[in-house]
Amino acid sequence: MLFEVEPARRLVGIAKLASESERLEAKSRVEYFEIAARSVLNRCRPGMPFTWTINPYRGCEFGCKYCYARYTHEFMERDVEEFENRIYAKAAVAEILKRELGRTDKREAIAIGTATDPYQPAERRFGRTRSMLEVFARERGWHVSITTKSDLIQRDIALLGEIARANVLDVNMTITTLDAELARMLEPRAPRPDLRLATVKKLAEAGICVGVFPNPILPLITDRERALDRLAKAAKDAGAQYFGGGVLFLMLAAQKVFFPFLRERFPHLVRRYEERYRRSPFLRGTYTDDLRVRVRKIRERYGLASAPVEYRPELWEDERQGELFPLD
């Protein structure tokens, strides 16, 4: 026998679910699948400003070169490079969310879009994010944030307005750079920075609490004072209320895509990045401290907050009035 056939590996858990997923559709480079979801509210590690995360999809077509969420494809025994080409839409998310909210503490904040963009192109076809927002629109008292790079969120502005009347809702728009060419390199299939800024403006005009995050800030690529200053000013002009940024962290799964990209586009930076990220995916020390100060000063220059500004939704005020003057 010339070749020994390797016995098929027994897949378990999320890898098994992924292997059994039904294919929904295929575009030229991207395949879409439906995957069963056991739960949609996932508890995240302590120390984050939220307790629960929601990711309506697995994988993200925007394909950012630095994306840390590529590890989620490794959980499914898929290559990290497939993160932007094999997109899994989670099934029955609205029903599951409704059930899970019933046993969740309203004081615990919920973040939508921490490991995938909830408004990536798949959302236009499968509407999983919208179906969950419709659940929140019938609720009150929750703290919800949405993080995206997409102008598709404009489709849901009316729905977001409804949610914000009875819940605290913040939208975090990620804009790493205003340089469209650089953005295309770093985030090949994400909407242009000007479209994202225009979306910030639309959201702000609709009364939604919105902020801009230049995350992740890439050392020697997007970290220049002038570039961050221009971005903060543009964010402020568009109506953003907060602006905050942190330096790139580079897990092993992300390095598999980021370093080949760096070698091709920024070869002069490879050695320095390798030295800095060899020992840890997190950057610490003087550079990080200086960057934090730089971002804080820029933010203060434009009167921007560092995080979402807490507000009382309109319908909470009604409730308070009701408490003060009970009708018996």
Ligand code: SF4
């Ligand atoms: S938009 Fe976010 S989740 Fe999607 S590829 Fe980029 S960094 Fe990853």
